[in-house]
Amino acid sequence: QKEVEQNSGPLSVPEGAIASLNCTYSDRVSQSFFWYRQYSGKSPELIMSIYSNGDKEDGRFTAQLNKASQYVSLLIRDSQPSDSATYLCAGRYSSASKIIFGSGTRLSIRP
Amino acid sequence: DTGVSQDPRHKITKRGQNVTFRCDPISEHNRLYWYRQTLGQGPEFLTYFQNEAQLEKSRLLSDRFSAERPKGSFSTLEIQRTEQGDSAMYLCASSLPPRLAGVRNEQFFGPGTRLTVL
Numbered sequence: 254q255k256e257v258e259q260n261s262g263p264l265s266v267p268e269g270a271i272a273s274l275n276c277t278y279s280d281r282v283s284q285s286f287f288w289y290r291q292y293s294g295k296s297p298e299l300i301m302s303i304y305s306n307g308d309k310e311d312g313r314f315t316a317q318l319n320k321a322s323q324y325v326s327l328l329i330r331d332s333q334p335s336d337s338a339t340y341l342c343a344g345r346y347s348s349a350s351k352i353i354f355g356s357g358t359r360l361s362i363r364p
Numbered sequence: 365d366t367g368v369s370q371d372p373r374h375k376i377t378k379r380g381q382n383v384t385f386r387c388d389p390i391s392e393h394n395r396l397y398w399y400r401q402t403l404g405q406g407p408e409f410l411t412y413f414q415n416e417a418q419l420e421k422s423r424l425l426s427d428r429f430s431a432e433r434p435k436g437s438f439s440t441l442e443i444q445r446t447e448q449g450d451s452a453m454y455l456c457a458s459s460l461p462p463r464l465a466g467v468r469n470e471q472f473f474g475p476g477t478r479l480t481v482l
Contacts, residue, residue, distance in 0.1 A: 261404075284467050296455055296473040297407065304467050341406050345469055350395060350459075351420060352471060354406030 256282050259342050259355035267363055272329040274358050276342030279323070282353055285345040286318055286325045290338045291357065297341055301327060332362045366390060368474035370456050376480045377446055384442045385477045389458030396439050397471060398431055399455040400424075407455055413439060414461075446481045453478050 256279045266272040278286075285304050289297035303309045303316040303325065315328040325344070329336055339357040346353055369388045377383050389396045394415050399407035410429070411421045415436035428446075433439040443450055457471040 257406075285469055287470070289473075296453075296476045299470060299472060302468060302470050343406070345467075350412060350414075350462075350469060351397065351409045352469070353409070356404065356406050 254279055255355070256346075256353045257342055257344050257355040259340075259358045261356060262359040263361050264358055265361045265363055266332050268332060268334060270332055272332045272336065272360055272362070274327040274329075274340050274342075274360065276325045276327075276355055277323055278325065278342075278344045281347050282344035283320075283347045285352075286316070287343040287352065288314075288316060288325075288327045289341040289343060289354075290336075291341055292338045329360075334362050334364060336360060337362045368456055368458050368472055370454075370474040370477050372477055373475060374478050374480075376482065378482050379446060379448060381446055382442065382444045383446060383479065384440055385454055385456075385479075386438055386440050387456030387474060388438045389456070390472060392460065393458035393472075394436065394461045395459045395465075396433060397457040397459070398439070398441050399457065401453045401455055401476075402451075410441075443479075446479075448481045451479055451481045 259276050288301040290300050291297045301316040303318045309316045313330045317326045341357045342355040343352045371386045397412040398410040401407045413433040428444045431441045453476045455476045456474045459471045
């Protein structure tokens, strides 16, 4: 099992709808989880971080963490064409400073 | 601009040549990380520094790779005797000191250096 797993997509969502991105992680990843957005040819940009079970909202973005089931999700409400990008899920490696990334989910918002 | 900066942004080299990349972190960040990313994959951890101390190196980092952060500010990543398999985006990130970051450890990335080995 990979330490952080994501469906590679592409995930196609109509403009204005909710995009739901999911990620699962192994026992070696814990404590802190992150969602990064990466446009083609650019570097990752941090959009959300979450540390506690439950939901965390920031504008149109909601991150959800369920430690018992070992999954993290990102919801994007009112999806816009500018949200089309690859979304990287990452988690902090247990007792370490480094973070481990999934391979990313490509999201396409169709007008 | 107070973000992470990297230089150069692009590097094309011939197989067997040595290359060096530079990273300047956000000024109040004392942790600095290097990652490598290939097409269709997430960034892979290479190494990280806390101040000038290199605290961890990935097993992915062969002996052709070396990183330094001599004064605890900027860092360099050198690849000796480059191979075509080294072609990738090399990303640098930085984060706050542990006493300020706590469990957050949010890492912020620079624009990356894209290396092409011919």
